[in-house]
Amino acid sequence: MSADSTPNTPKNTANGQEVASGSGSGESTNPAVDGSELIRFDKVTKRFGSHTVLDALDMKVYSGKHVTLIGPSGSGKTTILRLMMTLLKPDEGTIMLNGEYLTHEKKGDKLVPASDKHSRQIRKNIGMVFQQFNLFPNMKVLRNITEAPVHVLGLDKDAAEERARELLDLVGLSAHLDKYPTQLSGGQQQRVAIARALAMRPQVLLLDEVTSALDPELVAGVLDVLRDIAHTTDITMLCVTHEMNFARDISDCVMMFDAGRVIEFGPPEQIFTDPEHERTREFLSAVL
Amino acid sequence: MTFDWSAVGDFMPMFWRGVVVTLEVLALGSLMAFALGLVWALAQRSSLKVVRWPVTAVTEFVRNTPLLVQLFFLYYVMPEWGITLTAMVTGVIGLGLHYSTYTAEVYRAGIDGVPAGQWEAATALSLPRSRTWIAVILPQAIRRVVPALGNYVIAMLKDSPMLFAIGVLEMLGEARQFSSETFQTVEPYTVVGIAFILIAYPASLLLRALERRLVR
Amino acid sequence: MSDISWGLWELLLNGVWITVQLTVYSAALGVVVAFGIGIARTHHLRIVRFLSGAYFEIFRGTSALILMFWMFFVLPMGFGWQLIPMWAAVLTLGLTYGAYGSEVVRGAIAAVSPGQREAGIALSFSPTQQLRKIVLPQAWPEMIPPFNNLLIELLKGTALVSILGVPDIAFGAQLVRNATTQSAPVYTIILVMYFVLAFVLTRGMRVVERHAKAGIGQAPPKRAGLTTKLSIGKQSRPIGPVARTAAGPAVDAPAEGDV
Numbered sequence: 173m174s175a176d177s178t179p180n181t182p183k184n185t186a187n188g189q190e191v192a193s194g195s196g197s198g199e200s201t202n203p204a205v206d207g208s209e210l211i212r213f214d215k216v217t218k219r220f221g222s223h224t225v226l227d228a229l230d231m232k233v234y235s236g237k238h239v240t241l242i243g244p245s246g247s248g249k250t251t252i253l254r255l256m257m258t259l260l261k262p263d264e265g266t267i268m269l270n271g272e273y274l275t276h277e278k279k280g281d282k283l284v285p286a287s288d289k290h291s292r293q294i295r296k297n298i299g300m301v302f303q304q305f306n307l308f309p310n311m312k313v314l315r316n317i318t319e320a321p322v323h324v325l326g327l328d329k330d331a332a333e334e335r336a337r338e339l340l341d342l343v344g345l346s347a348h349l350d351k352y353p354t355q356l357s358g359g360q361q362q363r364v365a366i367a368r369a370l371a372m373r374p375q376v377l378l379l380d381e382v383t384s385a386l387d388p389e390l391v392a393g394v395l396d397v398l399r400d401i402a403h404t405t406d407i408t409m410l411c412v413t414h415e416m417n418f419a420r421d422i423s424d425c426v427m428m429f430d431a432g433r434v435i436e437f438g439p440p441e442q443i444f445t446d447p448e449h450e451r452t453r454e455f456l457s458a459v460l
Numbered sequence: 461m462t463f464d465w466s467a468v469g470d471f472m473p474m475f476w477r478g479v480v481v482t483l484e485v486l487a488l489g490s491l492m493a494f495a496l497g498l499v500w501a502l503a504q505r506s507s508l509k510v511v512r513w514p515v516t517a518v519t520e521f522v523r524n525t526p527l528l529v530q531l532f533f534l535y536y537v538m539p540e541w542g543i544t545l546t547a548m549v550t551g552v553i554g555l556g557l558h559y560s561t562y563t564a565e566v567y568r569a570g571i572d573g574v575p576a577g578q579w580e581a582a583t584a585l586s587l588p589r590s591r592t593w594i595a596v597i598l599p600q601a602i603r604r605v606v607p608a609l610g611n612y613v614i615a616m617l618k619d620s621p622m623l624f625a626i627g628v629l630e631m632l633g634e635a636r637q638f639s640s641e642t643f644q645t646v647e648p649y650t651v652v653g654i655a656f657i658l659i660a661y662p663a664s665l666l667l668r669a670l671e672r673r674l675v676r
Numbered sequence: 677m678s679d680i681s682w683g684l685w686e687l688l689l690n691g692v693w694i695t696v697q698l699t700v701y702s703a704a705l706g707v708v709v710a711f712g713i714g715i716a717r718t719h720h721l722r723i724v725r726f727l728s729g730a731y732f733e734i735f736r737g738t739s740a741l742i743l744m745f746w747m748f749f750v751l752p753m754g755f756g757w758q759l760i761p762m763w764a765a766v767l768t769l770g771l772t773y774g775a776y777g778s779e780v781v782r783g784a785i786a787a788v789s790p791g792q793r794e795a796g797i798a799l800s801f802s803p804t805q806q807l808r809k810i811v812l813p814q815a816w817p818e819m820i821p822p823f824n825n826l827l828i829e830l831l832k833g834t835a836l837v838s839i840l841g842v843p844d845i846a847f848g849a850q851l852v853r854n855a856t857t858q859s860a861p862v863y864t865i866i867l868v869m870y871f872v873l874a875f876v877l878t879r880g881m882r883v884v885e886r887h888a889k890a891g892i893g894q895a896p897p898k899r900a901g902l903t904t905k906l907s908i909g910k911q912s913r914p915i916g917p918v919a920r921t922a923a924g925p926a927v928d929a930p931a932e933g934d935v
Contacts, residue, residue, distance in 0.1 A: 259794050288803070296800045306795035310813035310892040319809060320799035352893025372799060524828055524874040525867045526835035529846050533867065536859035618739040625839055632742055645749045653742050660737035 209271075210235040210375065210408055211256070216265035218251055225251045227432040228265065235375070238402055238409040240419040240440075243429030244455060249412040253378045256410065257300045258291045269294055270375070296324065299369035300378040303385050305361040307353035307368070313340070314349040317368045325372065332371070339367035343397045359390030363397055370401070377401075379411040391415070398422065416460055420444055428452045467647040471638050475651060478634035482620050485551055485630060489620075490613050492556025497563025504568060523561040528622050530554050535626040551623035559616050566608040570601035607671035614663050618656065631655065680861060684852045688862075691848030692869060698762070698834040698844060699873075702769035703827060709774025710823075714781025715807070728778070735775030741836050744768040748840050765837040773830045780822045784815035817888035824881035828874050835870075845869055 211233040218226040225248045233239050241249040254260045255267060258274065266283070267274045276283045277290045286294075307316050317336035321327040327335075340346045343363035345356075353361050362382055369377060379398065383391045395418045402409060402422040413419055419426055420440045427437040428449065436449040444460075447453050503515040522530065531554040538545060545553070574597050582592040624633035635648035716728035735743075747764040751757045759767070788811050796806035838847035845866050852862040 257794075257798050259797060292800050292802065295797075298798070300795075300798040302791060302795060302798075304789075304791050306789075306791040308792065308795070308810055308814075309894075310810070320801065323805060323809070324800045354893040369798070521867075521871055524832075525870040526832040526846065528832075528835040528838070529849070529863065529867055529870065532846070532849070533859070533863040536853060537863055540858070540860055618737075619741075621739050621741040622836070632739075632745065636745075639749070645753045649742065649746050649750050653738060653746050656739050656742060657734060657737040661733055664733075664737070 208235050209233075210269065211410070212268040213252075213255075214266045214268070216255065216262045216267060218248070218255060218260065219263050225432050226255075226262075229432070229434065231427075231434070233376075233408060233410065236406045236408055237424045238411065238422050239425045239427060240411045240413060240423040241427050241429055242413070242416070242419060242443075242455070247429040248432045249429050250380055253300065253380050253410060253412060256376070256378055257298060258286075258295050261285065269297060296372065297375045298378065299372050299374035299376065300380065301362070301365050301369050301382045303381040305353070305358070305365045305385070307361050307365055309353050311352075312349070313345070313351055313353065313356070313364050316353065316364060317371045320368070321371050335371055336367070339370055340364075342370075342400070343367045344393075357390060358386045359393050362386065362390075362394045366394075366397060366401070370407075374407070376408045376410060379409060379413065381412050381414065383413070383415055414459060416444065416456070428455065430455075463650075464644060464647055467642065467644040468651055470642065471635070471644075471648045471651060474634040474638050475631065475648070475655070478629060478631035478652070479655070481548070481628065481633075482617070482630040485548070485555065485620050485623060485628065486613065486617055488552045489555035489559065489616055492552065493559035493563050493612065493616070494609065496556060496560035498567055500560060500564035501567035501571065504564065505571070519561040519564055522558060527554060527558045527619055528625060530558055531622060531626050547623070547627040550626060551620075551628045555616055555619065555623070558619075559612055562612050562615075563609060566605055566612070567601070569608075570605035571597060573604050574600045603674045606674055607667055610667040610670065611664075614660055614667070617660060617663075621652075680852060680856060680865075684855055687843075687851055688845065688848045688866065688869070691843060691845035691866075692873075694762075694842065694844040695831070695834050695870075695873070698765060698769070698837060698842070699827075699831050699877075701766045702773065702830055702834070705766060705770025706774040706777055706826075706830065709771060710777025710781050713775065713778035714785065717778060717782045718785050720803075732775050732778050735772050736779075738772065740768060740772045740833055741839070743772060744836055744840060761837065761840045761842045765834070765840065765842055769830055769833055773826055773833070776826055776829075777823065780819050780826065781815070783822075784818040785811055787818060788814050814892060817885060817892060817894070820881055820885040820888055824878055824885075827877050827881065831870065831873055831877060 209232055211231070213229050213231040215228045215230060216226055217224065217228050225246075229248075229252070231252075241252060243249055251260065255262055256269075256274070262275055266276050272294055273283065273286065274291065274294050275286055277286045278284075307313075308319070311319060314333065314336055317339060318329065318332040321332040321335065322329055337346065337349070340349055343366055345360055345363055345367070348356060348360065348364075353364065356364065366382075382398070383394055386394065395415060399418070399421055401407065409422070411419070411422070423440045425437055426440045426443040427434050428443065428447070428451070429435070430451050436443065436447060436452050443452065444456065447456060500515055500519050503511050504519075506512050506515075531551065534545075534550045534554050535547065538550070578596055578600065579592070582596050587596070620630055621632035623630055624636060627633070629637065631652045635652045638648045639645045713728045713731055716724050717732065719725055719728070744765060747759060747768050748761060751759060751764075792810050792814065793806055796810045801809065834844060835846040837844050838850065841847065849862050849866045853859050856862065
């Protein structure tokens with residue numbers, strides 16, 4: 173896989189701020205691009221109080237690629253996903269999806285922060301799986317999956333249910349469609365959550381530490397499902413994980429974060445076996 | 461709508477008398493509720509069923525029946541049993557008794573809220589039982605208890621107008637008296653209504669501040 | 677007690693019916709107010725939050741009896757609206773206990789985990805859909821026990837209407853007392869009547885709670901309350917095998933404690 177195609181930037185820089193900023197110069201230097209540009213972060217800064225979590229981040233992700241974000245906790249990985257999902261608003265910079273602004277909208281010539289309606293429209297293309305599953309406990313498994321397709325996308329109920337059954341089959345839970353989430357194990361709940369996200373047919377799937385809340389023996393089942401999806405579909409994945417073997421398996425590109433900056437990125441073989449940066453080496457030796 | 465400010469002025473002397481009576485009733489009723497509630501709470505922790513049971517039954521009964529009817533009961537039935545009390549004393553007893561069943565729950569929750577480890581530590585140090593209560597349990601329970609008790613004082617304030625039904629001339633009683641003497645209705649009831657909000661709102665703000673300081 | 681003739685009993689029983697009606701109508705109004713104000717207090721617009729918060733503070737600071745007097749005497753005098761005493765009472769009780777209820781609703785909404793809203797956003801539900809499909813169904817079971825407490829308070833509050841001459845239980849008792857010139861029997865009887873009503877309401881709410889909890893796949897917790905306490909001290913009876921199996925453990929996975 174052409175991992176170098178993903179964040180369209182000079183290969184590595186000591187200064188995370190300059191990663192991908194490359195003022196567009198990187199764009200033509202990447203012959204291996206085999207998808208169109210899907211996600212674009214432009215100088216995105218996010219602060220919580222006085223703490224800067226993301227510092228003028230530039231990043232591009234191409235359609236169909238699987239990008240894994242690694243790094244110590246607090247380095248801003250999850251923030252990227254939450255910004256993508258519009259759960260957070262950036263303090264500075266813009267995010268685009270498919271050439272449309274996600275965080276902003278055009279009013280005449282001016283770019284203004286996106287209205288709720290606008291974000292809702294754009295984010296239909298994005299699905300997210302959460303660390304804590306966040307299944308709706310008041311709905312049975314099948315309805316967890318069909319509710320949004322029916323009431324947001326306007327699918328008719330039968331079609332939505334058929335899609336849900338296929339997805340439940342994919343995640344190996346066909347037998348459980350009539351149960352409440354609390355009656356399932358954590359691993360099963362997370363697989364339902366994956367099916368729920370996929371039911372919206374998103375272009376991008378955001379995976380936020382999806383195995384961190386699971387008992388160790390339940391992790392493998394969830395990762396197998398995700399591997400399957402990664403290898404058999406053309407969905408774009410943006411993944412935050414501490415499962416390095418999984419990251420190595422599915423990623424086209426691995427990005428190493430530290431203190432709000434991308435300090436290094438590249439294909440998994442390179443990052444995991446021959447990282448250039450000292451911090452990456454330290455981090456990997458601690459988690460591997 | 462005509463609002464006669466001079467009627468407000470005329471009402472003021474009676475109003476202030478009513479305020480004083482309301483506050484008296486409230487102070488005495490609160491003291492009784494605090495003390496009696498503690499008795500109920502401790503009795504409910506008793507190891508003796510013959511103590512625990514009747515106390516639980518009585519407090520549940522009192523808490524689940526209307527204060528107004530209890531006031532009538534005390535006011536009309538006690539004299540039949542040969543106990544004659546003034547309306548004011550009857551009112552204080554009624555209010556205090558009714559709310560003691562609520563404060564009992566507050567104490568119970570406060571005591572239950574003290575971690576079991578505290579009892580164990582006290583036992584491990586061979587502290588005598590009374591010392592355990594005074595030095596260890598109650599000081600910790602009180603932090604949880606005070607704000608909740610305060611809320612019930614405000615609730616008692618708002619229930620105190622019921623006492624006019626047995627003839628206590630608190631604020632509402634004075635307003636009704638004034639209204640029947642002068643045929644001015646709008647002004648006294650409005651004044652009394654606003655007075656309640658003016659007392660209750662700052663009091664609840666104060667309590668919320670206290671709660672933030674005491675709880676954790 | 678033998679002094680109370682059948683006609684007087686009838687008076688009391690009619691009073692019970694009035695009390696029940698008052699409770700039901702006021703509770704219905706109260707629920708509407710509680711949800712309306714409670715949801716408004718979580719609104720993203722400041723002005724909506726401010727106005728609904730002001731409503732809450734004003735009605736919470738007001739004494740129900742004084743408000744009832746005001747509705748009964750001042751509204752007609754001041755504005756020329758004459759309310760039937762029954763409706764003045766329902767309005768007062770509904771608005772007042774609705775204000776308390778709004779705090780219950782607000783609190784229960786706030787207690788729904790933020791992850792649930794985030795999942796709603798991630799699935800592109802509109803704010804209204806999030807509230808209706810996700811937040812309220814989960815908050816609802818949590819509201820029921822505090823609503824039960826308020827319902828009992830409301831039932832007790834209905835006795836105030838007797839002061840305005842609405843012929844409820846407490847009013848009936850006055851008449852009976854005058855007729856028999858004895859107070860002890862009739863007041864004992866009506867206290868028991870109120871207690872039985874409270875008991876029935878609590879029982880009913882327990883059933884509602886069990887259904888609501890089952891609707892989100894949870895067995896209801898055991899709770900010491902009016903019924904359990906009076907049955908066997910603090911040893912509440914087990915909630916029963918029915919609810920347990922209805923939301924029973926999964927076949928191949930632990931049902932609880934796995935989240």
